[in-house]
Amino acid sequence: MNKAEIPVAQRAVLSMLLDDHREVKKLFKAFQQEKDKTAGEQIVREACEKLTVHTQLEEEVFYPFVRDNGGEAFKDLVxxxxxxHAxxxxxxxxxxxxxxxxDLFAAKFTxxxxxxxxxxxxxETELFPKLIRQHVDLAPLQEPMTARKEALLAETAS
Ligand SMILES: [Fe+2]
Ligand SMILES: [Fe+2]
Structure with a gap:
């Protein structure tokens, strides 16, 4: 999904989520290429932390907003x-x-x-494009998403 092609009403929020997706995908790739176990474990910890923040952010803020504002059409996808996520x-x-x-550490992460x-x-191929097609305005989500993400990151850092 190309950020430049996302309409303004959805761009900030979807970009935030796309950035997270790219970061974890990079870590998945790094793990595959890492031969050293200790370094591999570091990558796993970092990916799991990022995923925990991302899934929580989507579940607490993004998905409920999509359910409330997108309506019935989004129920199955969400x-x-x-x-x-579970x-x-x-x-x-x-x-x-x-x-x-x-045993199974690498297998579980894979x-x-x-x-x-x-x-x-x-x-990226179903939910986000559908939000764009149906003109669901995500702008009101930008501030609560940013605030919640910062809070979640602060919690994991402590
Ligand atoms: Fe996501
Ligand atoms: Fe998700």
Whole structure:
């Protein structure tokens, strides 16, 4: 999805989410190429932190707004997104109790990366384009999304 092609009413909010998607995808790739276990574990921790903030931000602020303002047409897409998040969050939780040398650590992160990549693809090819097509004005979301993201980042940093 090319940010320049996103109409102004949706651009700021969708750009914020697209940036997150790109950051985690970069980390997934970095993990695949990393041969050192300790460095690999660092990448996993960073990706899981970013995903935790991103999924929480979408679930607390973005998806409810889409449900309320997009109406019935968005119900199925948002429902599926929430279920996909639950699977991702479960794997993140399992990984948080593990170390790089543990059995299945790499496998769990690889599966997480696959799930998330699929989910991100759906958001970028179905949900976001539909919001644009249906002219759902996302501008009112910009401030609450930015504020909540900052708060969530501060929580994870502490
Ligand atoms: Fe999502
Ligand atoms: Fe997302």
């Amino acid at each position: 429902d599926e997104a929430v279920v996909e 699977t991702a969050k479960d794997l993140i939780k399992q990984l948080s109790g593990m170390q790089a040398g543990d 599966v997480l990366a696959e799930y998330v990549s699929h989910h991100v693809e759906e958001e």
